[in-house]
Amino acid sequence: MTILSELRTPHAVPTLPDEIVLALRDVRIYDQVNDREIVHGISFELTPGRVVGIVGESGSGKTLTCRAALGILPEHFAISGGSIEITGQEIAGLTPEQWTGLRGSTISAVFQDPASYLNPSIRVGSQIAEVIRVKTGAKRRQARHRALELLAAVHLRNPALVYEQYTFELSGGMLQRVLIAAAIAADPTVLIADEATTALDVTVQAEILDLLADLQERIGLALLVVSHDLAVVAQLCDEVLVMREGEVVEQGPTAEVLHNPKHEYTRMLIAEHEQYGLERYLEAEADRDGGLTRAG
Amino acid sequence: MPADAVLQVTDLDVHYGKGRRRAQALDGVSLEVRRGETVGLIGETGSGKSTLARTILGLVPASAGRVVIDGEEVSGYRQRQWRTLRRRGVVQYVFQDPLRSLDPDVTIADSLIEPLLIRGVARGEALVRVRPLLERVRLDEELLARLPGELSGGQRQRVAVARALVTEPALVILDEPVSALDSANRVEVLEILKELRTSGVALVFISHDLGSVAGVADRVAVMYQGRLVETGTTREVITAPQHVYTRLLIGSAPTLRSGAASRADRDALRAALLTA
Ligand SMILES: Nc1ncnc2c1ncn2[C@@H]1O[C@H](COP(=O)(O)OP(=O)(O)OP(=O)(O)O)[C@@H](O)[C@H]1O
Ligand SMILES: Nc1ncnc2c1ncn2[C@@H]1O[C@H](COP(=O)(O)OP(=O)(O)OP(=O)(O)O)[C@@H](O)[C@H]1O
Ligand SMILES: [Mg+2]
Ligand SMILES: [Mg+2]
Numbered sequence: 006m007t008i009l010s011e012l013r014t015p016h017a018v019p020t021l022p023d024e025i026v027l028a029l030r031d032v033r034i035y036d037q038v039n040d041r042e043i044v045h046g047i048s049f050e051l052t053p054g055r056v057v058g059i060v061g062e063s064g065s066g067k068t069l070t071c072r073a074a075l076g077i078l079p080e081h082f083a084i085s086g087g088s089i090e091i092t093g094q095e096i097a098g099l100t101p102e103q104w105t106g107l108r109g110s111t112i113s114a115v116f117q118d119p120a121s122y123l124n125p126s127i128r129v130g131s132q133i134a135e136v137i138r139v140k141t142g143a144k145r146r147q148a149r150h151r152a153l154e155l156l157a158a159v160h161l162r163n164p165a166l167v168y169e170q171y172t173f174e175l176s177g178g179m180l181q182r183v184l185i186a187a188a189i190a191a192d193p194t195v196l197i198a199d200e201a202t203t204a205l206d207v208t209v210q211a212e213i214l215d216l217l218a219d220l221q222e223r224i225g226l227a228l229l230v231v232s233h234d235l236a237v238v239a240q241l242c243d244e245v246l247v248m249r250e251g252e253v254v255e256q257g258p259t260a261e262v263l264h265n266p267k268h269e270y271t272r273m274l275i276a277e278h279e280q281y282g283l284e285r286y287l288e289a290e291a292d293r294d295g296g297l298t299r300a301g
Numbered sequence: 302m303p304a305d306a307v308l309q310v311t312d313l314d315v316h317y318g319k320g321r322r323r324a325q326a327l328d329g330v331s332l333e334v335r336r337g338e339t340v341g342l343i344g345e346t347g348s349g350k351s352t353l354a355r356t357i358l359g360l361v362p363a364s365a366g367r368v369v370i371d372g373e374e375v376s377g378y379r380q381r382q383w384r385t386l387r388r389r390g391v392v393q394y395v396f397q398d399p400l401r402s403l404d405p406d407v408t409i410a411d412s413l414i415e416p417l418l419i420r421g422v423a424r425g426e427a428l429v430r431v432r433p434l435l436e437r438v439r440l441d442e443e444l445l446a447r448l449p450g451e452l453s454g455g456q457r458q459r460v461a462v463a464r465a466l467v468t469e470p471a472l473v474i475l476d477e478p479v480s481a482l483d484s485a486n487r488v489e490v491l492e493i494l495k496e497l498r499t500s501g502v503a504l505v506f507i508s509h510d511l512g513s514v515a516g517v518a519d520r521v522a523v524m525y526q527g528r529l530v531e532t533g534t535t536r537e538v539i540t541a542p543q544h545v546y547t548r549l550l551i552g553s554a555p556t557l558r559s560g561a562a563s564r565a566d567r568d569a570l571r572a573a574l575l576t577a
């Protein structure tokens with residue numbers, strides 16, 4: 006996809022390959038209303054082009070961890086321990102203005118419920134163009150042009166039509182792609198994708214994963230991926246964290262964790278995946294074909 | 302129609318909208334589901350899977366074609382006849398989000414017995430009848446007194462399945478029943494669905510999650526742009542897909558070990574699909 010290489014704005018500051026762009030160090034998240042700690046210490050580092058995945062039980066604190074890194078914890082929740090650094094900057098003392106500067110351009114996110122992040126009364130294309138204008142200082146026409154390129158980059162069939170549409174006119178899968186386009190519009194250094202492809206059918210999911218892989222390779226986008234689908238994590242992530250009840254029970258290189266799991270809960274997740282996975286059929290077939298496997 | 306067919310859909314056309322906005326959502330769809338059989342319905346977003354389900358339930362009118370449920374031709378039914386059929390509970394429906402099929406202000410017990418009360422069963426008798434169902438969906442009796450908001454997502458979805466079974470339906474249509482659930486709850490619900498087969502109920506299982514479909518379905522039907530482009534046994538469709546779209550679909554699903562088909566292969570299939 007040629008336009009992707011041109012997506013990066015010329016004035017964007019290049020990141021060095023080993024620069025730490027997002028670091029969480031023993032981060033704890035506290036629920037002040039119910040007076041309990043929800044996340045009991047999570048640590049990982051992202052460098053350009055690196056992908057870290059979080060898997061685990063529902064309610065284990067994956068989304069709260071993402072929100073903490075974006076400075077958008079829900080009311081009554083607070084970071085009660087550890088530290089978070091974005092491109093070397095400790096977030097604890099950031100003013101709202103500084104956050105506005107960071108969000109979208111340095112750290113960006115896509116969540117599972119796209120509709121709640123877009124304005125229902127503004128055409129979706131204008132919303133993306135607005136992000137581009139504010140974050141990159143592009144002129145109106147330039148911004149529109151780039152927004153259309155982005156809509157094409159996320160494989161929407163008719164970018165010009167979608168540009169003019171409102172959220173209620175788009176299916177869930179289309180909305181999710183619009184949101185991904187908006188999230189990458191200002192060339193973020195870090196992208197957080199929290200169940201971002203869960204609502205998509207697998208053909209569209211594959212296209213989006215390809216797009217993220219392109220951005221990762223070509224412009225060094227660093228990714229934090231939350232997914233309940235171990236196969237997506239296996240395909241995309243360098244490192245994986247397994248969470249259960251606010252605890253990171255296992256963490257390591259993806260191949261190591263998924264092929265040689267140490268913790269009982271990780272083993273259970275893998276067993277559950279395999280019990281209802283295509284692997285059963287495809288691998289049986291591959292064996293029959295004399296060890297022929299699908300392309301990796 | 303074979304004696305054991307619970308559902309027979311023949312050459313079904315469905316249109317949405319009127320005049321200039323009229324658009325075809327289903328185009329000549331034919332599908333048969335037998336007693337005790339689970340058919341997985343997969344396919345592109347917007348290909349018409351939910352529309353097919355809604356048409357079978359009489360919630361969307363067909364513009365052409367026949368629908369026969371449990372030996373009864375329902376395609377020509379009027380609203381009143383549909384209401385009677387639904388009240389009898391011959392066909393039931395389970396949504397992705399159990400909060401949509403359960404009233405938030407009604408206890409689990411009352412939700413479960415409601416379909417029976419509508420059919421004139423006395424409350425005491427109804428409560429006796431739902432108990433064995435709880436066991437079938439692995440729910441504890443103590444949950445009966447609670448409200449839907451006091452259950453986990455997985456528990457709520459199991460209540461929705463139990464509620465669909467109360468009227469001893471011939472056919473249950475499940476539209477993305479596990480996509481909102483985490484791994485453990487997903488497996489739990491899928492296990493329950495597999496066990497249901499032995500009771501003879503026919504299931505139509507709609508899902509984007511090919512792994513779930515592969516795990517529970519006997520046969521798989523694939524939809525693409527309003528048409529049913531392929532049907533076959535689950536093994537046939539997954540290991541030897543015929544239609545270009547099915548090949549793209551199966552090839553796009555990541556697996557734990559081998560990943561999806563290569564990007565070049567998928568691009569080639571996509572190009573073939575556009576020219577087809
Ligand atoms: N806005 C909120 N208000 C109150 N409680 C919340 C809120 N958001 C999350 N929680 C609680 O915090 C805990 C962690 O939630 P979180 O959303 O991080 O889980 P998760 O791992 O993302 O789960 P899932 O896989 O279901 O998305 C849960 O117990 C949840 O109920
Ligand atoms: N109430 C409606 N009015 C007009 N068009 C509709 C309506 N419901 C669905 N459609 C259109 O009909 C087509 C089929 O939609 P349907 O919801 O049946 O697809 P689906 O296969 O269930 O998709 P998904 O996998 O995203 O749930 C789509 O083009 C959709 O936009
Ligand atoms: Mg979450
Ligand atoms: Mg649907």
